[in-house]
Amino acid sequence: MSIARFPPHFNNSNHRDRCLAQLRSKPVPLEKYIYLNGLKGRDSNLFYSILLDNLSELVPILYTPTVGEACVNYSNIWRRPEGLYVSIQDKGRIREVLSTWPDFYDGRIAVVTDGSRILGLGDLGANGLPISIGKLDLYIAGAGIKPNSTVPICLDLGTNTQHYLDDPLYIGVRRPRPSSEEMDEFMDEFMAAMKDVFPKLLVQFEDFSTDNAFKYLDRYRRQYRVFNDDIQGTGSVILSGFINAARLSSAASGRPLSDHKILFFGAGSAGTGVAKQLISFFTTSGMSPEEAKSRIYTVDSKGLITADRNGLQEHKKFFARTDYNGPQLTNLVDIINHVKPTALLGLSTLKNAFSEDVVNAMCALNERPIIFPLSNPVHLSELEYEDAIRWSDGKAIFASGSPYKPVTHNGVTYEAGQGNNMYIFPGIGLGSILSKTRHVSDGMVEQAAIALSSSLDAGEQAAQLVYPRLARIREISVRVALAVIRQAQNENLDENPYLRTLPDADLLGLIRDKMWQPPTFHLWSTPHL
Numbered sequence: 001m002s003i004a005r006f007p008p009h010f011n012n013s014n015h016r017d018r019c020l021a022q023l024r025s026k027p028v029p030l031e032k033y034i035y036l037n038g039l040k041g042r043d044s045n046l047f048y049s050i051l052l053d054n055l056s057e058l059v060p061i062l063y064t065p066t067v068g069e070a071c072v073n074y075s076n077i078w079r080r081p082e083g084l085y086v087s088i089q090d091k092g093r094i095r096e097v098l099s100t101w102p103d104f105y106d107g108r109i110a111v112v113t114d115g116s117r118i119l120g121l122g123d124l125g126a127n128g129l130p131i132s133i134g135k136l137d138l139y140i141a142g143a144g145i146k147p148n149s150t151v152p153i154c155l156d157l158g159t160n161t162q163h164y165l166d167d168p169l170y171i172g173v174r175r176p177r178p179s180s181e182e183m184d185e186f187m188d189e190f191m192a193a194m195k196d197v198f199p200k201l202l203v204q205f206e207d208f209s210t211d212n213a214f215k216y217l218d219r220y221r222r223q224y225r226v227f228n229d230d231i232q233g234t235g236s237v238i239l240s241g242f243i244n245a246a247r248l249s250s251a252a253s254g255r256p257l258s259d260h261k262i263l264f265f266g267a268g269s270a271g272t273g274v275a276k277q278l279i280s281f282f283t284t285s286g287m288s289p290e291e292a293k294s295r296i297y298t299v300d301s302k303g304l305i306t307a308d309r310n311g312l313q314e315h316k317k318f319f320a321r322t323d324y325n326g327p328q329l330t331n332l333v334d335i336i337n338h339v340k341p342t343a344l345l346g347l348s349t350l351k352n353a354f355s356e357d358v359v360n361a362m363c364a365l366n367e368r369p370i371i372f373p374l375s376n377p378v379h380l381s382e383l384e385y386e387d388a389i390r391w392s393d394g395k396a397i398f399a400s401g402s403p404y405k406p407v408t409h410n411g412v413t414y415e416a417g418q419g420n421n422m423y424i425f426p427g428i429g430l431g432s433i434l435s436k437t438r439h440v441s442d443g444m445v446e447q448a449a450i451a452l453s454s455s456l457d458a459g460e461q462a463a464q465l466v467y468p469r470l471a472r473i474r475e476i477s478v479r480v481a482l483a484v485i486r487q488a489q490n491e492n493l494d495e496n497p498y499l500r501t502l503p504d505a506d507l508l509g510l511i512r513d514k515m516w517q518p519p520t521f522h523l524w525s526t527p528h529l
């Protein structure tokens with residue numbers, strides 16, 4: 001029997017080839033994003049099935065870098081409602097607004113942004129929703145979280161970006177951002193309402209501006225099941241890459257791990273999160289807290305951060321150096337020559353900040369320098385991969401926030417690592433859901449990093465990679481989830497005692513079995529033809 005309005009010879013099995021061909025015919029990445037978004041609306045099972053089979057091709061479209069372009073232009077490319085907006089004008093009735101979400105009882109993971117610092121692109125206001133959607137697509141593809149248990153949220157609190165306020169098509173409320181008192185009141189009501197409406201929810205804070213990122217993580221982490229991806233997820237993923245990079249670097253130089261010195265170019269929410277995570281790892285590996293702290297140097301837009309600077313923001317004070325009293329160091333090469341770092345990490349949003357002189361200075365100090373330009377999207381990267389390989393003659397141990405294609409230099413092909421929290425948050429989410437943990441602890445985040453660092457397979461180790469290849473993300477998320485569950489148990493945060501009875505091999509099997517798979521046979525899963 002044929003189904004009305006389907007062509008008589010419509011064939012599900014080659015329809016995915018048709019979709020891929022349609023996608024590939026789009027000339028520019030933003031058009032591909034719009035196409036995929038439409039496909040998800042028409043047939044979400046097919047969308048996720050195609051995504052899972054083509055991760056390396058599709059993740060750079062649905063996530064960084066293209067999702068950045070989608071956010072910048074969201075008011076213009078908007079097609080259909082696809083997430084939950086909670087507006088500052090909803091203050092006093094936020095619970096009602098959240099209750100309009102379909103399937104709210106199934107809500108397990110929300111990614112919540114207020115659009116105030118989307119990737120390195122600044123304050124995009126209500127245009128920030130695609131970042132929540134993109135992160136949740138990675139939860140679904142990368143960790144098998146059920147699509148209808150994910151809740152993408154954008155808090156529409158106004159924007160301080162004038163051209164959006166002037167744009168007649170802008171989709172958000174037309175007002176500047178609220179005062180910190182007004183925002184605190186809004187956030188307190190929002191978080192309480194989230195707990196009421198979605199009782200089983202884990203909340204991931206995403207791309208809040210620096211001060212609010214720290215403030216709301218600290219304010220809610222003991223009360224609700226929350227974590228901040230930019231502070232904790234980034235801290236975890238970069239610790240993991242650093243462990244593997246330090247092993248490669250130490251193998252070349254003979255230096256022990258305890259001899260490493262890390263220079264952070266950018267001391268915002270991500271830089272500070274990574275620096276704290278490294279210190280915690282160094283101390284658990286046996287260094288004293290003072291020794292561990294002495295290994296970290298931070299740089300912001302005014303130069304090397306020293307304790308004698310007036311008006312330092314709270315989050316910069318801990319790392320401010322007390323052992324330098326000379327003239328303010330502002331030039332990165334001068335700073336490198338003063339610090340003599342083994343690793344240079346960029347979380348600054350400053351495109352091409354790692355010039356040839358900077359790479360040369362790192363190479364002069366290190367047989368194999370660790371250079372991670374981590375700013376997103378790719379057009380804000382501190383260093384292009386090709387330049388890193390050429391200028392260092394293939395010696396740089398490299399990972400970037402957004403993906404790069406392999407580079408061939410002097411007959412050798414090099415593969416970049418992607419140091420992006422996408423390797424961590426899906427597994428943290430899955431582990432938190434399965435263990436029913438009450439909170440996400442620092443210990444869980446650190447164990448996630450250690451699990452990721454030890455997940456390289458033989459091929460990846462032979463290629464001297466510091467992160468696994470993206471195609472293996474589901475298997476990586478299983479291991480990260482296992483580590484997260486075990487640590488939740490060690491800290492008595494879990495509320496699923498059955499998992500405690502399982503040995504690791506059985507628990508790994510259970511985690512795999514719990515992952516959602518797109519149905520292999522379907523006839524158009526969303527029936528709104």
Ligand SMILES: NC(=O)C1=CN([C@@H]2O[C@H](COP(=O)(O)OP(=O)(O)OC[C@H]3O[C@@H](n4cnc5c(N)ncnc54)[C@H](OP(=O)(O)O)[C@@H]3O)[C@@H](O)[C@H]2O)C=CC1
Nearest residue numbers: 119120210266267268269270300301348375376401420421
């Ligand atoms: N790879 C990954 O997984 C992740 C990458 N990121 C990326 O990291 C970047 C930063 O994010 P985040 O920390 O939240 O942003 P913030 O705005 O909190 O921090 C940016 C930092 O960079 C510094 N900076 C800006 N311009 C310069 C300059 N000219 N020279 C030196 N330092 C400078 C700022 O200095 P000042 O304090 O003086 O303003 C600030 O310390 C973004 O591009 C984001 O996409 C973020 C999270 C995860």
Ligand SMILES: CC(=O)C(=O)O
Nearest residue numbers: 119207230376420421
């Ligand atoms: C990856 C990420 O979370 C960011 O760039 O903000």
Ligand SMILES: [Mg+2]
Nearest residue numbers: 119206207230
């Ligand atoms: Mg982010």
